[in-house]
Structures are given as structure tokens and as C-alpha cells.
Amino acid sequence: MADLHVESTVQDNTDHSPQNNEDVQKCHVVVPTTGMKFESEDEIYSFYNNYAYQMGFGVRISSKRKKPHKTYYALGCHKRGVYESKAESSKQSKSCKTDCPAKISVIVDYDGTCAISCVSLEHNHALSPKKSRFQRSHKKIDxxxxxxxxxxxxxxxxxxxxxxxxxxxxxxxxxxxxxxxxxxxxxxxxxxxxxGKGDAEALRDYFVRMQKRSTNFFYVIDMDDEGRLKNVFWADARSRAAYQLFGDVVFFDSTYLTNKYNMPFAPFVGVNHHGQFMLFGCGLVSREDTETYVWLLKSWLECMDGHAPKAIITYQCRAIQGAVAHVFPDSLHRLCLWHIMKKVPEKLGKLNQYKAIKKTLKSLVYESIQSQEFEDGWSQMIKEYALDKNDWLCSLFDDRKRWVPLYVKVIFWAGMSTTQRSEGMNAFFDDYVNSKTSLRQFVEQYDNALKSKKEKETKADFDSLNASYKLMTGFHFEKQFQASYTNAMFKLVQIELQCMLFCNHSLLKTHGTISTFNVTDILRGKRGELKRKVVYTVSFDEVGRDIQCSCHLFEFRGIICRHMMKILIEKDVKEIPSCYILSRWRKDLKHRHYHVINCYEDLKSGGHAKQFEQLCSSFYEVAHIANSQEKYDYLLKCIALAKEKLSDDSSWSVNTNTNTISQDAHIVSEPKKPLLPPAQVRSKGHPPTKRKESKIEQVTKKKRKINVHEANGISSVNDNIYRRSYDFDLNH
Incomplete structure (x- = not known):
């Protein structure tokens, strides 16, 4: 017999302790007895459940029946009843029922008061008070x-x-x-x-609420004939305002995350004056064909009041190329070099001389200075390795002016390097969404991601206005950039100043007021080793102070290059013209999107929730003040008194003044047609490379793979996951 001390409010000489109970500790238990009365059903349930917790069993309600003016039911052990297996079911299931007789019979009177009419305390199984917390009736989240x-x-x-x-x-x-x-x-x-309950309905309701809060919130939903969600696009007010200044170059990519319906996530991305990625709207599409992309690009163009970007970057996809040509006929279109080079192992990996071909290809792409040099080298590579029948390489050569750095560097691309990796903005969402995210979860985390991005931009603004990198030289034009540019852009200027030390110049010719120089750039590797020497041509006009370099870094990125700096110093130019200090990178301009207050969806935006937050904050402050035993005891008494007072609803009057009812309460809206969730989408397999995953998914898969190797006795693989950093540097 277990060692159990029972203290009852009613005289009870019977030993009701269960036999062979394990883990039953000495405790003071109020035992239920016949005739005990309670004010409500909740009170009697709380009493019996508390008793069950101390004894070590769970509680369930059974055999409830109603009669005029009275209700009868039983509160019993969770093991009451007999398990009935389904003969036709082949799946085994667990059961805890042992037909335990322990219970109390309850009679509920017409006024709600309750009384115990019968008590049975004997159990036919062992009890375990230490494990009571696992019983369903005792589980409660405070x-x-x-x-x-x-x-x-x-x-x-x-x-x-x-x-x-x-x-x-x-x-x-x-x-x-x-x-x-x-x-x-x-x-x-x-x-x-x-x-809400439905993914598609939740998405639409979210958009409606956001548009009510801000008329500049834009969204478009495309449905099929069955009323299912097909495509969707949306952009917040701040993104639309930011596009007016930073929308000259846009990166569009739909190869990253999908949701559980396999709808590709397609963001429109730009960069701000800190070189940080900005979101100009995003879409979820059901298909990866030209018709769908045309719909998405047109929706985005409508959102931006018909102002197309000057330049747009996409990955290599015929469907997207066709859509861009149709919707943005006047925009410059470039293909992402990172995507193309990522496909090299897949497209050429099975060739016998793959390593030699890859080395030659990379050398041509990254090191060619003149167009004739690239084209001659390409023809030689095709001939030497017999690649004339390779359709992929042939298509790349036909599109060479859209992706090879040599051809695209003469155009301004707002700092998006030719080696720009596609997951710039996608990495922005890494900590918020993944390929299993539902649409409901996505709209939650989308707001969190935007809030985080806004905070980072605000912090970068503060840092640029309140502190700056120290000057490396005494040149006046460095002071100009320090005073004008954000810290991120000024740092790039200083990198060019550092690299200028490895440049040598010589006068090539002079024609009137224009002098032409040859600047030899000694390029070095990551460890400082000499890689190669490249000669660039720099022309300088003495009258107009106009300077140009054949590396075209200023045209491409908006930062004067090391070669131009070398000649400016040679010509003793104290102050460079304002045209070489782009307003796009300045830190002293007040941008329009700063003044846009975004009405992000607040998950706890109700008045009651705000009051709850204020109360919790006050309780924390009071808890820190109660730092002695006397203060602690006093605080507990005050809380108990307040709790008793607040629990008595009769002492609080209810305001029934109908004039306080909002007019919106009288508005009855028409029932809207239900929006069905999207059908599962099968990707057409484009692009050929695997759709990228979030950082969390990569780490999870890596760990799972390592565990499998270790379980089979195989040495673990290197689990370092390298994150490619955003690279502003142009490969000269």
C-alpha cells in the first residue's frame, strides 16, 4: 500500500488509497465525498481535476443526460470505458481504457449549483502523480x-x-x-x-485590410474559371515610393522559394543608396510561361504608374525574355551571369575535357577586355574542343551582349555586379519563409521581413549621418566623397583608392585640350599574388574636366575607378565636377519613401491587446521593484485582492449606451464569392538548376545527410555551408 496521507473536510474512515501505486508522494489531498456542493460546473470540475492531478490520473466527462430542471453526469478517471477495436481497420492504435470504476456522480440543479451524489475512489490501475502533467485534462497553457x-x-x-x-x-x-x-x-x-481558415481567403482578406489602412497599397489577384487562386501580385506603399528614386535598375527572379502549392515566389528587387536590396513588389505565379510572366509584369507596371525601369536583370529563360520584350520594349535587358555560370557543370560536366573547357570559358568571360578578343577566343574554344554542336553554348554566344561583362559594363546597373548572385533579396527572406510555408504564414512573415529591412536602412542612414570612415589620403576629392556619399558607397571609393597603388600610368598622346593615358593595372589575387597586368585607356579634358576610362566602372557602378583617380592626381585636380558624384548614392538627400508610414499588419493590433501589453509591462516593472520579502508579500496580497475583485462580474457595470456603436456595425456587406486555394502546380522544369532553398532548409538537409553517413559508419562530410556575399566589385 502506498504511503498516502489523506486530509478530508468530511469525516471519512475508509482507506481509499490505490493499490500498487508508483511515484505517489506524501501530500495533503481534499477527497471528494457525497453531499459536497459547488456553485457551478466549472468549480466542481476544477476541484475534481485538481484532486486527480495530486493522485496521478486524468479526468473525463461521461454519461451526461438531461431532465427537467436537473442534469446528471459523471466525472471519472480517463481510463473509464472499454476500448472497441474496428475489425475492418488494419492500422493498430493505442488505447488507455481499462474500464476503471473511479468516478463522482454530479447533479446540476436548475440554478446552476452542483452536488456530488455518489463517489467511487477505487482505481484498477497504478497511479503516478509525478507524471500527471502528461494527462490531457491537466495540460493548460497559461x-x-x-x-x-x-x-x-x-x-x-x-x-x-x-x-x-x-x-x-x-x-x-x-x-x-x-x-x-x-x-x-x-x-x-x-x-x-x-x-482565417483558408489560405486563399486569408490572403485576400489581408490585402483588403491593408488597402483600407493605406490607399497606396496595391494588389491584383488572378483566378481561374473554377474560382481558384492562380496568380497574385502586391506592393506596399513604401516600396512604390522608393521605386520612384531607386527604380532605374530592377532585378527580377523567380527561381528561389516556393510555397506548399509550388507557386514560385517572384520578387522585384532594386538597391538603395546604401547598396542594400529593396523590394519593389512581389508575386506568386502558378506557371512559368510567357503568358503568366506578361500578366505579372503588366500588373507591376500598372502598380508603378506605367513607369518602366531603365534596365532589368533576369535569369536565362525564354519565357521571361519574351515577356520583358513585350511589356518593357524600351528597357535594357541583361541576363544574370551568376545563373549562367551556375549551369556550366550541368551543361558541360559530362564532356571529356570538362576542366579545360571550364577554365577557358571562365577566362574568356571574366578577363576579356576587347570584344574582338572575346569573339576570337570563343571561336578558338569551340574549334579546339569540338563544341560546335552544343546548342547551349551556341545560344550563349548569340546572347553574349546580354550577359558577358565586356558588353554590359558600358551601361549603368546601379551597383549590381556582373557576378551578382540571384539570391540577394531571396536571402533577405531566408529567416522568414521556406518552401513549405503556407500562404497564411507567408503574409505574416512578409511584413516581418519588410519591417526588418526598413530598420536596417534606418540604421544605415543614422550611421552615415553621424559617423564616417577616416580619410586615407589628403586628396580633396576623397573629402568630397566622404561628405556626400553614404558609408557603404564611400567605402567602395576607398577600395579604389587602395587599388590605385598598383596602377602605373604613361602619357599616350595629346590632342588639343584632351590628353590620353595608358594606365597599367596590376591585378592581384586574394592572397596578394600577381595574377595579370591589364592596360586601360584614360582620356582627360583640361577644359571641361571630363574624364573617361575604358574599364567603364563609372558607367557601370557610378563610382570613379582607380585609373581615373590616378590621372586626376597626375593633373592635380583639386575638386572633381558634381557630375561624378551621383545623387543616387548621396546620404544628405531626404527620400520620399522615408515619409511613408507603412500600415503593416499588426498581429495584435486591437485595443484590448494594447491594454494587455501595457498591463504586462507594468507587472514586469512592479516585479522588479518587489526586491524584498516584505514587498513580495505585499504585492501578492494586492494581486490576490485585485484578482478577487476583477473575477466578480456583478460589481462591474456594463455600458449599454447604443450611441457608442460604430456606424460600421450597421453595414451589411454583400457575401463575397469564396476564393479557393490554388491547385498544386507542376513546374515545367525551368530553369534547369534546382530551385534554391532557404538557409534553414539547407542546414536541415545537410545535418540529415551527415547523420545518415554517420549511421552507416561513413566519416562525416564537411558541413560548412558557405554563403556567397554580395559583391560590388567588377571583374576587370
Whole structure:
């Protein structure tokens, strides 16, 4: 017999302790007895459930029946009843039922009061008070933990980490009345309450709410004949305002993340005056064909009031190329070099001389200075390795003026390097979404990502206005750039100044006021080793102070190159003309999008929620003040008194003044046609490379692969995951 001390409010000489109970500790238990009365059903359930927790079993309601003026039911052990297996089911399932007789019979009177009419305390199974927290009836997430879960989930923190923080705060799993699965269930329900039940409906409702808050919020939804979501595009007010200044060059890419419906995520991306990526709107498309991309580009053009970008960068895709030519006929179109070079192993990897071909190809692409040099070298490569029947290389040569650095560097691309990797803005979403993200979750995390991006831009503005990199030289034009440019752009100027040390110049010729120089650039590797020498031509006009270089770095990036600096110093130019200081990179301009207050969807934006936040904040402050035993005891008494007062609803009057009802309450809107979720989309397999995944997915797959190797006795592979950094440098 277990060692159990029972203290009852009613005289009870019977020993009701269960036989062979494990983990039952000495405790003071109020035992239910016949005749006990309670004010409500909630009160009697709370009493019996508390008793069950101390004894070590769960509670369930059974055999409820109603009669005139009275209701009868039983509160019993969770093991009451007999398990009935389904003969036709081949799937085995677990059951906890042992037909346990332990229960109390309850009679509910017409006024809501309850009484115990019969008590049975004997169990036919062992009890375990230490494990009571695992019983369903004892699992309960308190309001503080609910608040923590919702706030951290809306911030994009993985639930496993949120739960672990609660465990650490509670000093152990045994001190929590809920488990990780309970947290997941609660978060799932909370998301439904925030965003509705249906993915597509939630997306549309979100757009409607955002447009009510800001008339400049833009969205377009494309549906099929069955009413299913087909394509969608949207852009917030701040993105539309930023496009007016930074929308000269746009990067469009749909090869990154998809959602659970396999709808590619297609963002429109630009760069601001700090070189940071900016979002100019994004879409979710159901197909990767010309018709779909035409719809998306037209929607975006309408959003931007018909102002097409001067230049646009996309990956190599015939469908996108056709759509860009149709919608943006006057825009310069460039193909992303990173995407093209990424395909080299797949397209050429099976050739016998692959390594030699790859080396030759990279040398031609990155090191060619003149167009004739590139074309002659390409023809020689095709002939030497017998590649004349390779369709992919033939198509690349036909499109060479759209992707080879030699041809595209004469055009301004706002700092997007020819080696620009496509996941610039996609990495921006890495910590927020992945390929399993539902549309409901996406609209939550989309706002979080934009808030984060805005905060980073604000911080960069503050840093540029309040501090700057120290001058490296005494040249006046360096001071000009320090005073005008943001820190990120001024740092690029200083990099060119450093590289100027490896440049030598010589006068080639003089014609009137124009002098032409040869500048030899000694290019070095990452370790400082000599790679090669390249000669560039720089022309300088003494009268107009006009200077040009054959490397075209200024035309491409808007930063004067090291070769131009060398000649400016040679000519003793104190102050360079203002045309070489682009307003696009200045830090002292007040940009229009700074004044746009974005009405991001606040997940806890109600008045009650704000009051709740203020109360919680006040409670934290008071808890820190109560730093002695006397203050602690006083605070607990005040809380208990306030809790008792607030729990008595009869003492609080209800305002029934109908004049306080908003007019919106009288408006009855027409029932809108339900928007069905999108059908699962099968990608046509373009582009040939695998669709990129988020950083979280890459790490997860890497760990899973390592575990498999270790389980098979194979040495673990190198699990370093390299993140390619954003590269402003032009390969000369």
C-alpha cells in the first residue's frame, strides 16, 4: 500500500488509497465525498481535476443526460470505458481504457449549483502523480506562455526554440503544465484566428485590410474559371515610393522559394543608396510561361504608374525574355551571369575535357577586355574542343551582349555586379519563409521581413549621418566623397583608392585640350599574388574636366575607378565636377519613401491587446521593484485582492449606451464569392538548376545527410555551408 496521507473536510474512515501505486508522494489531498456542493460546473470540475492531478490520473466527462430542471453526469478517471477495436481497420492504435470504476456522480440543479451524489475512489490501475502533467485534462497553457508563444511566433522564431526558452525559464520540463505538441497546436489555432481558415481567403482578406489602412497599397489577384487562386501580385506603399528614386535598375527572379502549392515566389528587387536590396513588389505565379510572366509584369507596371525601369536583370529563360520584350520594349535587358555560370557543370560536366573547357570559358568571360578578343577566343574554344554542336553554348554566344561583362559594363546597373548572385533579396527572406510555408504564414512573415529591412536602412542612414570612415589620403576629392556619399558607397571609393597603388600610368598622346593615358593595372589575387597586368585607356579634358576610362566602372557602378583617380592626381585636380558624384548614392538627400508610414499588419493590433501589453509591462516593472520579502508579500496580497475583485462580474457595470456603436456595425456587406486555394502546380522544369532553398532548409538537409553517413559508419562530410556575399566589385 502506498504511503498516502489523506486530509478530508468530511469525516471519512475508509482507506481509499490505490493499490500498487508508483511515484505517489506524501501530500495533503481534499477527497471528494457525497453531499459536497459547488456553485457551478466549472468549480466542481476544477476541484475534481485538481484532486486527480495530486493522485496521478486524468479526468473525463461521461454519461451526461438531461431532465427537467436537473442534469446528471459523471466525472471519472480517463481510463473509464472499454476500448472497441474496428475489425475492418488494419492500422493498430493505442488505447488507455481499462474500464476503471473511479468516478463522482454530479447533479446540476436548475440554478446552476452542483452536488456530488455518489463517489467511487477505487482505481484498477497504478497511479503516478509525478507524471500527471502528461494527462490531457491537466495540460493548460497559461496566459503568460500564450503571449510569449504568439509574440515569438510572429517574430519568426522556430517553435522548438520558443518552447526551450519556456523550459529554461520554468527550470525544467516537470514545471510546465504543457508540452511542445500543445504549443504547436496553440500556435496553429492562433494563426487561424489571425488569418482565417483558408489560405486563399486569408490572403485576400489581408490585402483588403491593408488597402483600407493605406490607399497606396496595391494588389491584383488572378483566378481561374473554377474560382481558384492562380496568380497574385502586391506592393506596399513604401516600396512604390522608393521605386520612384531607386527604380532605374530592377532585378527580377523567380527561381528561389516556393510555397506548399509550388507557386514560385517572384520578387522585384532594386538597391538603395546604401547598396542594400529593396523590394519593389512581389508575386506568386502558378506557371512559368510567357503568358503568366506578361500578366505579372503588366500588373507591376500598372502598380508603378506605367513607369518602366531603365534596365532589368533576369535569369536565362525564354519565357521571361519574351515577356520583358513585350511589356518593357524600351528597357535594357541583361541576363544574370551568376545563373549562367551556375549551369556550366550541368551543361558541360559530362564532356571529356570538362576542366579545360571550364577554365577557358571562365577566362574568356571574366578577363576579356576587347570584344574582338572575346569573339576570337570563343571561336578558338569551340574549334579546339569540338563544341560546335552544343546548342547551349551556341545560344550563349548569340546572347553574349546580354550577359558577358565586356558588353554590359558600358551601361549603368546601379551597383549590381556582373557576378551578382540571384539570391540577394531571396536571402533577405531566408529567416522568414521556406518552401513549405503556407500562404497564411507567408503574409505574416512578409511584413516581418519588410519591417526588418526598413530598420536596417534606418540604421544605415543614422550611421552615415553621424559617423564616417577616416580619410586615407589628403586628396580633396576623397573629402568630397566622404561628405556626400553614404558609408557603404564611400567605402567602395576607398577600395579604389587602395587599388590605385598598383596602377602605373604613361602619357599616350595629346590632342588639343584632351590628353590620353595608358594606365597599367596590376591585378592581384586574394592572397596578394600577381595574377595579370591589364592596360586601360584614360582620356582627360583640361577644359571641361571630363574624364573617361575604358574599364567603364563609372558607367557601370557610378563610382570613379582607380585609373581615373590616378590621372586626376597626375593633373592635380583639386575638386572633381558634381557630375561624378551621383545623387543616387548621396546620404544628405531626404527620400520620399522615408515619409511613408507603412500600415503593416499588426498581429495584435486591437485595443484590448494594447491594454494587455501595457498591463504586462507594468507587472514586469512592479516585479522588479518587489526586491524584498516584505514587498513580495505585499504585492501578492494586492494581486490576490485585485484578482478577487476583477473575477466578480456583478460589481462591474456594463455600458449599454447604443450611441457608442460604430456606424460600421450597421453595414451589411454583400457575401463575397469564396476564393479557393490554388491547385498544386507542376513546374515545367525551368530553369534547369534546382530551385534554391532557404538557409534553414539547407542546414536541415545537410545535418540529415551527415547523420545518415554517420549511421552507416561513413566519416562525416564537411558541413560548412558557405554563403556567397554580395559583391560590388567588377571583374576587370
Amino acid at each position: 496566459s503568460y506562455s500564450k503571449r510569449r508563444l504568439e509574440l515569438n511566433d510572429s517574430a519568426g522564431i522556430p517553435l522548438a526554440k520558443i518552447f526551450h526558452s519556456l523550459v529554461v525559464e520554468a527550470e525544467g520540463y516537470e514545471n510546465l503544465a504543457f508540452g511542445e505538441r500543445d504549443c504547436r497546436n496553440y500556435i496553429a489555432k492562433a494563426r487561424q484566428l489571425r488569418l
